[in-house]
Amino acid sequence: MDDDHQPQIGLDLWKTDRPETGWLHEVECELCRRCGTDSKVARQDLETFVTRVLAKHGVPAEEGDTVARVLVAADLRGIASHGVARLGRYLNGIEAGYIRPGVDIEVTEAAASIATIDARHGLGQVAAARGMNLAIAKAQQGGVGVVTVKNSNHYGIAGYYVQTALDKRLIGISMTNAAPLVIPTHGTKALLGTNPIAFGMPAARPPDFLLDMATSVVTRGKLEVHDRNHEQMPQGWAVDENGYDCQDPGHVIANLVAQAGGGILPLGGRGETFGGHKGYGLAVMTDLLCGVLAGSAYGRDVNDLKRELPKGEIAAPRVGHFFLALAPERFMPLSVLEQRVDAFITMIKRSPKANNSPQIFIHGEKEHARALAHEKSGIPIAANVLETLRAIATKCGVEPPRTLGGS
Structure with a gap:
């Protein structure tokens, strides 16, 4: 530039x-x-x-x-x-053939506030929108809605679905597991996805609070952007097949495709000094909800298109999602909650700035x-x-x- x-x-x-x-x-x-x-x-x-x-x-x-x-x-x-x-x-x-448009999605409503969805390998965005909308409907009816989705595909940005809850003035959570790209703390083999988490709560003034984050240092997409732009990535994003820091995004991506070792680091980076074990724990938590609980693939089995299949099954990513919507007026009047959120945001933004920084940002503001x-x-x-x-x-x-x- x-x-x-x-x-x-x-x-x-x-x-x-x-x-x-x-x-x-x-x-x-x-x-x-x-x-x-x-x-x-x-x-x-x-x-x-x-x-x-x-x-x-x-x-x-x-x-x-x-x-x-x-x-x-x-x-x-x-x-x-x-x-x-x-x-x-x-x-x-x-x-x-592993993404099947137009497929009938199976919805099972186990309780008034709970539902499970079998996406049957349909488009991830379609299954996810169905899941979040169902959670919203249940929250509007009974105060809370929780929906899991199995046998899905990549669903895009997690924050999109939380925004649909915010538009209804609800609290929203959206999570998904993903193909194994991230190494566990002290490991060298990618076993976990970037496994994003999104959370939103309505505020009195826009924008609402909307956290949308990967549980890794970065997403694979960020590596791809650097690779497309022929740019080195910052040290501390990923490691090579030997566990050493690597700034060549193309090399890391090639290793991930070939399952040759190395991968993206969990949020917090290498080891435990800066909390890498915490990002690792958040990734595992997401996979427990989206994979294990949802009945979908988890860990290294997500997006494994080469695995041996039982008769009648198709090779598919089998991504899992988790959605929650919560009606804040079940706790206090919505206007009161929004004012409290706004006061909290204002307190943070008006606090002292470090190193002559012009402002402190709130998640979703940028x-x-x-x-x-x-x-x-x-x-x-x-x-x-x-x-x-x-x-x-x-x-x-x-x-x-x-x-x-x-x-």
Whole structure:
């Protein structure tokens, strides 16, 4: 990036509702490296493109709309690692037969507040949306809803589903297990997924509190972004097959694909000095809920497409999810809770700043600001991702996403 680079997103797009925050301008200026109009796409156009491509692969319109909304929501919030760059992954899964669009999802309601879902290897976003919506309905009816999902696929960003609960002014939790990419503390073999956790609680003023985090130092998507950009990754993200720090994202990804050893470090990093065992514990907790409790795959069996299969089974990722929705008015009036959350956030944001930092951020604040900006000015898409989307468009016989620059 040039030293004299001027961000191209106007300051007016970043005004917040919190006087203690003021302006949120270029939260991460790296997002602006490719922010010329020749790389920006309007949200609606991007969603329409994804839906049309999925339709060409036999995905029913309603399911395609759901997948498109989840993918584009990630790009809208600046989480490019989980956005439309992943479209090809889903198409490959459909073509290979382990992602089954249009399949009948089985729902079993074990109790008034509990349900289990067998996704039957359908699209992860579709099964997850069904699970979260069911948890929300149960919470609205009885105060709490808990839903597990088994035999699913990658479901995108965990925070998307929590946001649907927040939109209903409910507290929400969303978790999923994932393919083994993360080594356990003191180990050298990837046995755990990045296993994200999302939690949200409504506040009086936007944005609501929304924590969306992997239980690893980073996600695989972050490694892929660095690899696509031909950039070294920071030391402490991952280790090689011998357990040594590795800054070559391509090497780590290749090892993970080949199951050759090494992988991403758990949240907190190597060993226990900085709490790596805590991130490791959170990853195990997520897998216990999403894999073991849900009756789905867990640990190294998630996304194992080469395992020996019982007769009649298909090789599939068998990802598991866990959703919880909670009605806060069962504890106190909603307006009281929102004011209390707001007061807590304000207390944190008005506290002393370290090293001349301009402000302290609350989880979900940066993503909210980026979404407001990108909704108005367009979503920046990396050049290599645009190239891939155009190749997909040509193969499918649909119009490629139209950039705001006209190309």
